[in-house]
Amino acid sequence: MNVLLVSIDSLRRDFLTAYRDTPDVVDYDVETENLDRFAERATVFDANYAGSLPCMPARREWLAGVQEFLWRSWGPIEPFDRTIPQLARQEDILTQLITDHYHYFQHGARGYFEDFNGFEFVRGHEYDAWQTAPKNPDPAFLDQINASRPESQHFLNRAAYARNVAEFEDYTDFFAAKVFSKAAEWLADNAAWDQWFAYVDSFDVHEPFHCPEPYASMYTDEDPTDVDLPVWPYYGPVSEGQSELTDRQLDFVRSQFAGKVTMVDEQFGKLLDRLDANDLWEETMVVVTSDHGYFLGDHGWIGKNDPPVYDVLARTPLLIWHPESPHEGEHVDALTSAVDLYPTILEALDVEVPEQTHGRSHLPVTLGETDQHRDWALYGYWGATVNVTDGRYTYHHPDGGSEPPRNHSTSMVNPYGWFVPPRVQEDATSGSYLPYTDAPVWRYTPSNQSGPEEHLKVSVQHEEALLFDTERDPRQQSDLAGSETDTREEMEALLIRAMEALEAPDHEFDRLELDRSA
Amino acid sequence: MALLECCLSNVSADARTALHDSEHRVRESMCLDRCGDCHTGPFLVVDSEFSTWKTDGDLIAWLTETEVSEE
Numbered sequence: 383m384n385v386l387l388v389s390i391d392s393l394r395r396d397f398l399t400a401y402r403d404t405p406d407v408v409d410y411d412v413e414t415e416n417l418d419r420f421a422e423r424a425t426v427f428d429a430n431y432a433g434s435l436p437c438m439p440a441r442r443e444w445l446a447g448v449q450e451f452l453w454r455s456w457g458p459i460e461p462f463d464r465t466i467p468q469l470a471r472q473e474d475i476l477t478q479l480i481t482d483h484y485h486y487f488q489h490g491a492r493g494y495f496e497d498f499n500g501f502e503f504v505r506g507h508e509y510d511a512w513q514t515a516p517k518n519p520d521p522a523f524l525d526q527i528n529a530s531r532p533e534s535q536h537f538l539n540r541a542a543y544a545r546n547v548a549e550f551e552d553y554t555d556f557f558a559a560k561v562f563s564k565a566a567e568w569l570a571d572n573a574a575w576d577q578w579f580a581y582v583d584s585f586d587v588h589e590p591f592h593c594p595e596p597y598a599s600m601y602t603d604e605d606p607t608d609v610d611l612p613v614w615p616y617y618g619p620v621s622e623g624q625s626e627l628t629d630r631q632l633d634f635v636r637s638q639f640a641g642k643v644t645m646v647d648e649q650f651g652k653l654l655d656r657l658d659a660n661d662l663w664e665e666t667m668v669v670v671t672s673d674h675g676y677f678l679g680d681h682g683w684i685g686k687n688d689p690p691v692y693d694v695l696a697r698t699p700l701l702i703w704h705p706e707s708p709h710e711g712e713h714v715d716a717l718t719s720a721v722d723l724y725p726t727i728l729e730a731l732d733v734e735v736p737e738q739t740h741g742r743s744h745l746p747v748t749l750g751e752t753d754q755h756r757d758w759a760l761y762g763y764w765g766a767t768v769n770v771t772d773g774r775y776t777y778h779h780p781d782g783g784s785e786p787p788r789n790h791s792t793s794m795v796n797p798y799g800w801f802v803p804p805r806v807q808e809d810a811t812s813g814s815y816l817p818y819t820d821a822p823v824w825r826y827t828p829s830n831q832s833g834p835e836e837h838l839k840v841s842v843q844h845e846e847a848l849l850f851d852t853e854r855d856p857r858q859q860s861d862l863a864g865s866e867t868d869t870r871e872e873m874e875a876l877l878i879r880a881m882e883a884l885e886a887p888d889h890e891f892d893r894l895e896l897d898r899s900a
Numbered sequence: 901m902a903l904l905e906c907c908l909s910n911v912s913a914d915a916r917t918a919l920h921d922s923e924h925r926v927r928e929s930m931c932l933d934r935c936g937d938c939h940t941g942p943f944l945v946v947d948s949e950f951s952t953w954k955t956d957g958d959l960i961a962w963l964t965e966t967e968v969s970e971e
Contacts, residue, residue: 530950534936534937536936536937536939536940537935537936537939538933538935538936539936616932616933617929617931617932617933618905618927618929618932619927622903623903623905623927623945623947623948624905624932624945624948624950626948687929687930687931688929688930763930766930796909798907798908798909798930798931799907799909799910799931799935799938799939800931800935801935802935802936802938802939803939828908828909837913838913838916838917840908840928842908842928842929842930
């Protein structure tokens with residue numbers, strides 16, 4: 383069996399017809415003809431949750447089976463990780479990565495692409511350090527992407543994007559078109575190999591929400607080049623600060639997100655056409671998913687990271703085609719977690735799953751052998767709230783403030799400020815701190831400009847525990863933590879059991895001010 | 901009263917304490933997407949405007965002076 387894994391970054395599931403006719407935040411339908419076409423043959427998972435957030439932590443879950451956020455922030459593949467391409471190659475399975483996801487090639491992450499037999503990297507998305515000319519990009523476009531100091535040589539200048547796309551002319555120059563075209567070509571060119579694992583990692587629909595035509599005008603009557611309309615808003619509350627958006631601006635951002643979804647969908651269709659043309663369906667498992675969603679004014683936020691981890695971010699699309707599945711176009715409500723993709727893919731490839739990894743294969747769900755999978759799914763960002771769901775309730779337990787979070791890695795990576803050169807972590811100690819490996823790692827609290835810091839409570843995301851019933855309240859508008867105390871206690875107990883099952887470190891229990899079960 | 905937005909990877913413990921002791925509204929963020937400038941030195945986003953200081957002490961002094969001038 384071959385495996386084709388397709389991840390579409392930041393893809394909100396409510397923008398897919400497979401999950402909902404009209405997205406939550408707009409009053410128009412968004413065209414996703416090809417994802418719909420795929421959903422008609424796939425098993426559609428209704429309760430799939432992210433694990434470690436955001437982008438690269440999700441990829442370590444998928445590719446290495448480690449639910450890292452209880453131990454580590456954004457970082458590299460570790461020497462003790464056994465990635466899918468490493469394991470597949472040992473069994474003489476060809477592996478390939480096709481992506482425009484530049485985080486693979488940036489400070490903070492390494493080791494993700496090196497294990498593949500081949501990789502294609504489509505250059506230029508977001509902050510990709512690619513083009514350095516023109517020195518003076520179109521000033522109107524600089525305004526639209528909030529690039530206020532194009533002359534600055536500091537890391538991650540938004541003007542880099544303006545330079546990267548300065549010579550783009552039509553949609554075929556854009557990222558999704560290139561990624562999916564290259565993926566389709568790869569499928570055609572590699573038909574002679576006996577078995578393969580291909581990972582198509584599309585950075586779109588991630589911001590900047592810079593759409594070529596016809597997609598830019600598909601869901602708005604505005605002039606998409608109007609300098610008052612941003613295509614790359616700052617993350618944060620839409621009501622104030624650098625992330626403030628007027629209603630008109632927010633509507634425009636939503637329309638450009640929708641345009642990108644349709645653009646990616648059309649390009650994804652090329653892959654389906656190639657699977658048809660090369661008659662690959664009967665020998666290929668195809669997985670389509672996303673790492674997380676994106677707030678488009680939901681709960682008053684734009685972007686991600688600082689808001690509570692509501693389902694708009696954490697409940698992600700998952701659609702799986704397997705030729706032996708009885709669920710053709712059927713929805714299943716088994717609770718699944720991002721980290722489960724790792725053993726699921728290995729099992730489909732007939733490769734042994736290493737011990738001491740965190741996922742559980744849900745291939746039996748796809749194959750119709752069971753309709754149950756998990757009792758809980760844990761998710762969140764390192765050092766922040768820890769979230770748990772039983773598939774109906776979501777419980778969000780904030781940092782208590784008494785203990786600092788601790789980062790664990792064989793590298794001194796920045797737990798915050800991932801994308802700039804790493805700082806020396808002056809208070810680091812080393813030891814075999816991880817329950818899933820004997821390997822020694824560094825352990826440290828985050829250093830800052832001036833070195834190790836006195837611990838102060840980190841209060842981003844939220845201060846008090848939150849509880850939602852996603853069955854009665856799918857948009858999570860009514861916090862039940864204060865009123866349904868029995869359920870809150872049950873969910874807190876579930877959180878503790880889940881953390882214990884993963885052998886979460888004592889200091890995480892202390893940080894969250896949680897007592898272990900008796 | 902201003903809205904001060906700061907990044908956890910940027911502000912020191914002393915600066916965070918000074919921020920919270922100030923009369924201003926403070927929003928702490930995991931990342932304000934100012935990574936290059938954040939890497940270079942102390943900064944805040946003050947009422948949507950990006951502002952930098954040479955040293956942490958300068959930032960804390962600015963906070964103190966702002967308090968004084970408002971009094």
